Amino acid sequence: MDDLYSFKLSKAELEKINKDERAFFFALGHVANEITILSKQTVWCENKVAVEDYDRKAQITMSLFNYRMLAGKLNEANELIRKSFLSKPYSKIYIEKFNDEASSSLAKIKKYFGSKNVVNIIRNNHAFHYLQGNYNSSSDQLPEEFEMFMHKSQGNSLFYASEEIAFNSMMNSFQENDLSIDFGEVIDELIAISKMIMSFCYQFINAFVTDFHREIVSDEIKSIKIIDATRFLDVSIPWYVEIEKA
Template identity: 20%
Template sequence: MIKIIPLSVTKVDLDRAPEDHRVLFLLAGQFANDINLLRKQLIFANNGAGRDEFGNRTSMALAMLMVRLLVARMVAAWELLERKKYLDLLVQAITELSTDDDTRPYAEAASRAVPLLTAAFVAGGTLSLVRRKAAAHTDIANLKSAYAALPADYEMTDYLSEVVGNCLYGAADDLAVRVTLDFTGHDEPKVAISHLADSTIEASGAMEDLLQAWMTYFVIAHLNDRLNDATEKLFYVADAPRMGDVQTPFVLEASTDEDL
């Protein structure tokens, strides 16, 4: 059972907050939404591994795409939060949240997140390399290097379909995955995949903790009257699936006019 509180705000409400507070509230909310959705999709993709060879390949393709996108959004968020004026606001928020028993857990989670994220995005680290060398597109020099390292008889499989969107171009994906996994420093693919997925999920969880601390502070500081109204309208989602039970399908039937 998931409790949802629908907090409604107007521009007038937001205009009561200082501009830097308001800008960080809007940007942090956007980053939090993106990271939350991408993190779930990464977990869902990993849930689909182990079915069969085709299932493993599609799960790998989905998971590595989510890693690249998730790392890109996290690094972009971190670069914003590291700016002095926003970092000062975060420190202020964590300090004030720490003074109340109800909000102290948010402050403690955010405090733990900062050193973890600092280490995760250090220059030359795994996630930093993924962002610079694989997030937008695979670095050509790294792609050529990975390709040159393959044995001449190394076999790659493209899975083809007449239905648009159901093809998996395995050769291209195989090389992109190899390049991304090389950044982990692990030679064994299963170890590298596990390391990269775990590192990305851990960092994204820490980033969500940090962003949620600011969002919580902003609501209490500037929207408390609206929050009181919102709690009277809370509702519950009773049929939410367990995280470990959700898988992202790769092959889908084409939509028809009747489906739309």
């Protein structure tokens, strides 16, 4: 595995930078971290062959949660870019420095969020709010029977029926907004937008510390050997766990 590189940022030098530009730099790092976490979790929740039906339904529940949260964060990332970067004078000098990949990513982000899209619909209706109307849904797509799993440990209980209702409501939202799309296409769209925003984050942060504010970075750059790194596809996140008694 490649080495990790560590470097320190000077607080005194940071405080000399325009506060809006500085705040955007740190905010964008936070965005990148959260998208990285959610992107990993969406894979790891599905990264196990579920033999039993109860296990498969738990995987589906975790995956749907992560995709909803990812959509919400992507929407908020775009709002940050729009309000705290594109509307600010300093954005021009960065855009001039961007390579073709970053320029293309920014153009695609602006185009995507400039029209009706699944990310915005999920964020407004299904990611962060529990709208009662979302749980009154009835459709031919729903099963004739619903299933719940109860366990003496609350953490191992799974109210799967609620996920079926919530998922159906989300898919209906796309149709109501004249978007003809299946869930596989929703996933592909979320992955594509994640890559665009992550590309923009990386390019901005790189330009900030290497092109425009090199003085904030200490001269000492440490190379760190990552010990016992787990292979990405060896990681899985379970729903059902043995709860040890305190």
